[in-house]
Every structure is written in structure tokens, then in C-alpha cells.
Amino acid sequence: RKEVEQDPGPFNVPEGATVAFNCTYSNSASQSFFWYRQDCRKEPKLLMSVYSSGNEDGRFTAQLNRASQYISLLIRDSKLSDSATYLCVVNVRNKLVFGAGTILRVKS
Amino acid sequence: DTGVSQNPRHKITKRGQNVTFRCDPISEHNRLYWYRQTLGQGPEFLTYFQNEAQLEKSRLLSDRFSAERPKGSFSTLEIQRTEQGDSAMYLCASSQDRASTDTQYFGPGTRLTVL
Numbered sequence: 204r205k206e207v208e209q210d211p212g213p214f215n216v217p218e219g220a221t222v223a224f225n226c227t228y229s230n231s232a233s234q235s236f237f238w239y240r241q242d243c244r245k246e247p248k249l250l251m252s253v254y255s256s257g258n259e260d261g262r263f264t265a266q267l268n269r270a271s272q273y274i275s276l277l278i279r280d281s282k283l284s285d286s287a288t289y290l291c292v293v294n295v296r297n298k299l300v301f302g303a304g305t306i307l308r309v310k311s
Numbered sequence: 312d313t314g315v316s317q318n319p320r321h322k323i324t325k326r327g328q329n330v331t332f333r334c335d336p337i338s339e340h341n342r343l344y345w346y347r348q349t350l351g352q353g354p355e356f357l358t359y360f361q362n363e364a365q366l367e368k369s370r371l372l373s374d375r376f377s378a379e380r381p382k383g384s385f386s387t388l389e390i391q392r393t394e395q396g397d398s399a400m401y402l403c404a405s406s407q408d409r410a411s412t413d414t415q416y417f418g419p420g421t422r423l424t425v426l
Contacts, residue, residue: 207353235413246402246417247354290353297342298367299404299415301353 206230209291209302216281216309224276224305226291233293233300236267238276241288241304250276250289281309313337315418317403323424324393331389332421336405343386344404344415345378347371354402360386361408393425 209226216222228236236254239247251258253265253274264277274291288304316335324330336343341362346354357376358368362383372378375393380386390397400422404415 237414244422246419249414249416252414292353294413296367297359297413298356299344299346299354300356303351303353 204229205302206295206300207291207293207302209289209305211303211305213306213308216307218281218283218309218311220281220309221277221279222281222307223278224289224291224307226274226302226305228272228274228291228293228300230293230295230300231272233272233295235294236274237292237294237299238263238265238274239290239292239301241290243288247290247292247301278307281307283309283311285309315403315405315416317401317418317421319421320419321422321424323426325426326393326395328393329389329391330393330423331387332401332403332423333385333387334403334418335385336403337416339407340405340416341383341408342406342415343380344406345386345388346402346404346417348400348402348420349398354400357388390423393423395425398423398425 238250240250241247253267257266262279266275291302344359345357348354360380375391400420402420403418406415
């Protein structure tokens with residue numbers, strides 16, 4: 204079993220749609236949590252940190268449930284430019300552990 | 312540009328050759344990490360440094376791999392006797408060692424192809 208599991212997708216959605224990604228992690232020693240975005244053949248870039256209280260950054264909302272070891276990302280009003288791979292990431296003793304990523308394709 | 316930089320961006324080599332990659336972290340960051348990413352997978356941790364000390368190495372880092380950060384600034388990753396299975400994107404990241412933030416910022420990566 205992988206330490207961080209995500210649905211690989213792809214999620215094909217029209218512009219303006221709301222889309223939700225989920226991820227589960229298995230290591231209870233995970234200290235901090237993130238969503239990174241990765242465009243094709245580029246490096247991962249931090250999208251947002253994830254907190255138990257939930258946090259929002261514009262059209263993006265992230266949520267952490269430590270009891271269930273579950274992380275989510277909600278994207279509202281999808282744009283063409285949101286098309287990318289979204290990586291669920293946990294920090295375990297200073298090492299980032301990545302899921303394999305969820306592919307999002309936003310179509311006009 | 313004050314981000315993480317990596318050189319070269321692309322490297323094609325023949326099996327059995329040695330290769331070396333360089334990473335320059337964000338200047339005030341004292342932690343530096345190496346990851347490897349293969350197609351369709353997320354990056355996997357290889358090793359990390361705090362200043363010049365190498366604090367942890369993954370079991371993925373075989374004895375053909377060696378990483379250094381001699382002055383606590385830039386780092387090098389050397390792969391000896393490359394194999395086709397070493398073909399991957401090698402990513403470097405850096406962060407500050409602060410309780411308030413542990414965000415890692417990635418460089419553009421070095422894409423290695425072993426023929």
C-alpha cells in the first residue's frame with residue numbers, strides 16, 4: 204500500500220465546474236500537509252498548505268481530517284489554466300511523501 | 312532569479328558513465344533535498360542536508376549515488392556507472408529550518424536519460 208494514495212483520474216471537466224480531489228495517507232507521524240501542482244515536464248509548485256481548520260485561497264479550498272487521515276482539495280469555477288497534475292503531499296520527519304497525482308483537464 | 316536552480320537541465324548519457332548534477336538552493340535556506348521522479352509517479356525522497364550535514368538517505372540511494380553539500384550552499388548529486396533504470400527527473404528542493412514553516416521549494420529539475 205502506498206503511503207499517500209490519490210485517484211489518478213483524469214478528471215475531465217468543463218470550464219466553470221467545481222471539482223474535488225481526495226487523498227488518504229497512512230503514516231500517523233505526518234506533520235504537515237500540502238497540495239502541489241505540477242505542469243507537464245515541470246517541477247512541482249506549492250499550491251497551498253492544508254490545515255485541520257480548513258483553508259481557502261481564492262477558488263481553492265483545502266481540508267485536513269487527521270482522525271481519518273484524509274486530505275481534500277476543492278476547485279471552484281475551473282479555468283483552462285487549472286489543467287495540471289495535483290499532488291497530495293505529506294511531510295514525515297522533514298521528508299515530503301508524494302501521492303502519484305491526480306490529473307485535471309479543464310475543457311472549454 | 313532567487314529560486315532554486317539546477318544544472319544541467321537535461322543530460323543524456325550512455326550506460327556505465329558517471330554523471331553529476333548541481334543544485335543551488337534559495338540563498339537563506341539551510342535545508343536542501345534531492346528527490347527523483349519517474350513518469351506517472353510523484354517525486355520520491357532520496358536524501359537531505361541541513362547546512363553541510365547529510366542527515367538522511369533513502370534506501371533508494373544505492374551505493375552508486377553520492378550527494379555532497381561541502382560548504383552548506385550548493386549541492387551535487389553524482390551517479391556512478393549509470394543504468395537505464397536511473398533515467399528520471401532529479402529534483403532539488405530547499406527550505407528554511409523554522410518551526411513556523413517547512414515549505415519546500417523545488418528547482419526545475421535535471422532530466423536524465425541513460426541510453
